[in-house]
Amino acid sequence: MDIYKDFTFKDNDIPKYIQVANYIKSLIDKRKIKEGDKLPTIRELSKKLGVNNVTIVSAYNKLKSEGYAYQKVGSGSYAKRKEVASNFRKEYSNALKKISMGDLTDVIDFTGETTGEVLFPIDDLKGIINEVLERDGANALLSDNRNGYTNLIYTINKVFWNNKLNDEDIIIISGAQQGIDIASKGILNINDNIIVEKPTYVGALSVFKWRKVNLFEVPIDEDGINLNKFEKILQKNEIKCFYTMSYFQNPTGVSYSIEKKKRILDLAEIYDFYIIEDDYLSELIYENSLEYVPFKWLDKNDRVIYIKSFSKIFLPGIRLGYLVAPEVFSETLQNSKHNTDITTSSLMQRALELYISSNKWKKNIKNLNDEYIKRYTHLKTILDSEFKDMLTYNDPKGGLNFYITLKDEFKINTKELFIKLRKKNVYITPGAMFFTSQNDGQDSFRIAFYQTDKEKIEKGMKILKEELILAKELRYDKLN
Amino acid sequence: MDIYKDFTFKDNDIPKYIQVANYIKSLIDKRKIKEGDKLPTIRELSKKLGVNNVTIVSAYNKLKSEGYAYQKVGSGSYAKRKEVASNFRKEYSNALKKISMGDLTDVIDFTGETTGEVLFPIDDLKGIINEVLERDGANALLSDNRNGYTNLIYTINKVFWNNKLNDEDIIIISGAQQGIDIASKGILNINDNIIVEKPTYVGALSVFKWRKVNLFEVPIDEDGINLNKFEKILQKNEIKCFYTMSYFQNPTGVSYSIEKKKRILDLAEIYDFYIIEDDYLSELIYENSLEYVPFKWLDKNDRVIYIKSFSKIFLPGIRLGYLVAPEVFSETLQNSKHNTDITTSSLMQRALELYISSNKWKKNIKNLNDEYIKRYTHLKTILDSEFKDMLTYNDPKGGLNFYITLKDEFKINTKELFIKLRKKNVYITPGAMFFTSQNDGQDSFRIAFYQTDKEKIEKGMKILKEELILAKELRYDKLN
Known part of the structure; x- marks a missing residue:
């Protein structure tokens, strides 16, 4: 036709x-x-x-x-059209959708994207919500400030920033994804150039693609982005911003060295670009050698848009976070938030405020650390003892994921591996999910221990090992 | 320099x-x-x-x-830059911000944009939240479906749509503003042509301007948009969509006649455009002559993106609503929502579901109608008896606003009127707020009775009258 x-x-x-x-x-x-x-x-x-x-x-x-x-x-x-999920992306997200809607007891979710297990004590939540409703009455429902609940902004500044921020530059957001969307709408235009880490968080890639900007992908080294390649791009292109996850980069688990952060901040001033720092998990540091110093702390020239998520460390399903805007973009980003959904639900902001300002916040973070460090250590031990010949990984020293690369002898396309494991009720995230091109990341995958206790880790890793050995044997059979 | x-x-x-x-x-x-x-x-x-x-x-x-x-x-x-609030817009929003943060007892808010008064019974809210937490435990916090809480989608389809929609086409959103943003990101591109009503909701204008589309404004008649002018634009331009508030259009209070809705739907098919129907207040109909038949009910060719807000009729500050996507855009709009903030908070979705599926929803809507019809009738009586020589208005027969136009003899720039009234703690919304050009709407303003009980209405209207008479005398003095 x-x-x-x-x-x-x-x-x-x-x-x-x-x-x-x-x-x-x-x-x-x-x-x-x-x-x-x-x-x-x-x-x-x-x-x-x-x-x-x-x-x-x-x-x-x-x-x-x-x-x-x-x-x-x-x-x-x-x-070219607005990003449409490729076939595999659709298959992956449908698979997760399906298991999310069912009984998760027998599912071993190494993707970390379901939320069957909640470590947060539900009675605590009942307690704080009722306390807020008791205390504030109908006001609990009302927004007293366009940027977010005033006391929550005040408490965040005090507890997490030692009052070093301007309250006016803090915007409460409905989760980090919204933060990326708001920043993107606020400061990016069609055909602007931006740099992202390679691989990176697919939710950020989607936002940037919808905004129709030009993406430059720069590979990750052990201590952050490859500076050599980074600078070459800066020399050749007018870059508007750099999107980075400074701690436990998703998926690689890499954290930036302080030197690298300082150098990138210098470059931001020289080449006049801004840094979107997505800090989604820095509360979970398991080794003392890793120090918490985000870009924003080192930011002398107001170059950093800082985005903080609470989804994984407070309550899943309660979409809450905050954004710290550089002064020059403060009004633009406030308007961008306002145009996006007016304001974030007041009741949950008040609950979060009460939670942080009481001792419960600290206690909860400690509990999470205690539990996740066990899983991390356990999984690491298994990787080191059972998988030494099969794969390599970069030790994240914190967070909730390992990023695995298969060794030559055990190579199998990890999208295929996903399909094989799914049949056994084990779910991983293939590397291809974190690249703009589906041809990258074929030998890699991510294992998250957010939804797997020690028992599930053991069971899941056993099945993974069997599958990798089987795949090798099959290939060997074919070759002979 | x-x-x-x-x-x-x-x-x-x-x-x-x-x-x-x-x-x-x-x-x-x-x-x-x-x-x-x-x-x-x-x-x-x-x-x-x-x-x-x-x-x-x-x-x-x-x-x-x-x-x-x-x-x-x-x-x-x-x-040209991303929309920046003009000086007056800033002044207006700062004024509202200021009163929102203070004690609202003596403020007469005819803007309807503060939320000092909540008609919703706060004990009901406590009840349903605790019931949800009791019933669902930790699951209350979890998202079981990317498009929104499955049971809420089911209940919306059953209770409001007689199961005539596909569940898959319903997306739970964090309020109508988010619906407009999601639709805009999902189906509009830079330089696309869209038609809006003139005047219209400023929050929608902002979203469209940020998207850098071309806006065509068409005046509103008594029964909806002026079809003559509407068709002329369609003949000359490739139009992508038409944004409309079918009931109690904001600010004019106009509702569309069924004939006009049918004609516009026919035109959508002929000229291949889509209709974004923003249904924000249709539960509040005070006169039997007005029948509830939204565009979406008449939509045979799947041309309507329907956006429903619950902010004014359920709980202010709880950002909740839903969007019904035409099949062709269903996936695109789901992705657009996902990229915007992953999903809307689960707990409040569950609370809303319980509220709708119980009898409480109906009872609450009845209570709201009983209260607002009193205010509406009272304000109308005052307008008809006290202001006959001074102004004209279009009877909305429902909703929460009157849109006023000053008669020649009493004309005063309504931005000035805003400033004069503010000094007396009375707040109106000048017409200019609803136009893309600040030179339009100079003689008009909106009075909302969402936050003003009978007593405040009386007090506020008295002050308004004094101010209008004073302004007339001042002008008379100047002329002589």
Whole structure:
């Protein structure tokens, strides 16, 4: 079927190239042209629509400038649409959706993305919610400040920042994902250049792709991003911002050295870019050699947009976090939050405030550390004793994940490994989930111990080992 | 100071026009060039930077295509930035912020934007939250479905839609503002054309402006948008969507006639656009002559994105609502929600579900109707008896607002009126707040009775009357 046959020029007031571009846009939006489809050549389409070549060239340029098409050198123009989950991403997320909705007792979730297990004492929650309702009455429901509950902002500044921040620069957000979205809408525009770690958190990649910015991916070394490659990109491109997870980078588990953080902050000043620091898990440090010094503490030139998540360390399902804006973006980011959802639910903010300002917060963080360090040590011991020949990993020294790379002899595409393990009720996250290209991360996967106690860890790792040995044998059989 | 003096070409690999455009973008982002500032002429800038005219023309075109500049015919190019609150908008929002944070007892808030008064029985809330925590334990905190709490989606479909929707097309959102943001990110792109009512909700305008779409404003008649003007725009432009509040349009209070809704749905099919229906208050209908039939009920061709807010009719400060997606956008909008904040807080979703599925919901809506109809009738009586010579209004027959237009003899710029009334602790919303141009709506203002009981209505209207008479006398004195 010729999808261009219905096209007619409707209005002489609108330049022809705009009408052509709009028609193609509508075909892309309606999925009549699919992501990655080749667009007709200039010559073909000009002939088909009875216009000259320049009209089609201009139309294609317009599509490119609006993020609807891209050019492959020597091969023509291709359609681009808002990010659509690839087949495997869909399969992965459907699998998790399915297990989330069922009984999780027999599931071994190494993805850490379900929330069947809650370490938070539910009676504590009942207690603080009732205390807030008792204390504040109907006010508990009301927003007293557009940036978030005033006392929560005050308490965050006092308890976590020693009052070194301006209260006005703190914005309460509905979780870190919202923080990334708000920052993205507030400071990024279409075709802006940004640098991300490679691999990185897929939820951030999605936000940036929807914003239609240009992503530069820079590999991670043991102590943070590869500075050599980082600087080369800065020299060649006007970079608007750098998105980083400074502690237990997701998925690699890498934490930045202080030197590297300082150097990146210097570069931010020299090359005039901003740093989005996603601090999602820094409360869970298991080894003294790792010190907590986020970019934001070292930030002398107000270059850091700091995003803090409480999802994993307070209550899952209660979407709460905060963002610290550099003064220059403070108003913009407040407006961005306001346009996004006006404000975050007041009741839960009040509950969190009461929780932090009482001793319960500290106690809970200690409990979480006590439990997760056990799992971390246990899993590490198993990896070191049972998997030495099969894989390598970088010791995160904290957090909730190990990032595994298979050794040559035991290599299997980890998407396949996911499918094999799923049949045995064990779920891992294949490396490909953390890259923009599905061809990266084939030999890697992430193991999270957020939802697996010692018993599940043992059971799951046993099944993983069997599967890796089996895969090796199968390959060996094929070769012979 | 010459802001272009620091500019140098950094890299021969990047076309010169792109380097120039990026430099100007960075000046705009850093506020060194302000919104509305005239950019240098082509000739000036090409001379200054030592490049030829074509480079500057291309750079300016790039800026325009990315929404960083606009052209005034015969006058050159001007800078455009993400929407920044104008001075008055800032003044208005600061005033509200200030009163929200203080004691509201003596404040007469006709803006309806504070939430000092909560009609919702706080003990009911305690009851349902504890019931949910008792019943679900730790699960109360967990998300069992990416689109929202499964039982809430089920209950919404059953109770409000007679099971006529697909559960999969319902997405729980953190309030209507988020619904507009999600729809905007999901289906709109830079430079897309959309139609909005004139005047309209400023929170929607902000979202659309941040998305850098082209807004076409069409005036409102007594039974909805002016169809004549609406169709003329459709004939001349490829329109992507139409944003409408079908009941008690904010601020005019107008509700659409069924005929008009049907015609607009037909036009949506003919001209291939989608309707974003923002249904924020339709539970409050005070006259039988007004029937509840939203666009979505009449929607045979799956053209409507329906957004429902519960903020005003359930609990203020608890950001909850839902969105119904047309099948074609169902996945896109689910992803858009997920990228925005993963999911809405589970506990409050469970509380709302329990509230709706019990009889409490119906009872609460009845109570709200009983109270607000009293205020509505009372305010209408005052307007008809005391203000007949001074103003006109359109009877909303429901909702929470009257939209007032001053008669010639009593005309005063309503921004000035706002400032005069504020001194007497009475707050109104000037018409200018609902237009893209601050020059519109000068003679109009909105009075909301959401936060004013009968006594406050009487007191406030008395002060308003005195002020209008005073303003008239002052003007009379000046003329003589």
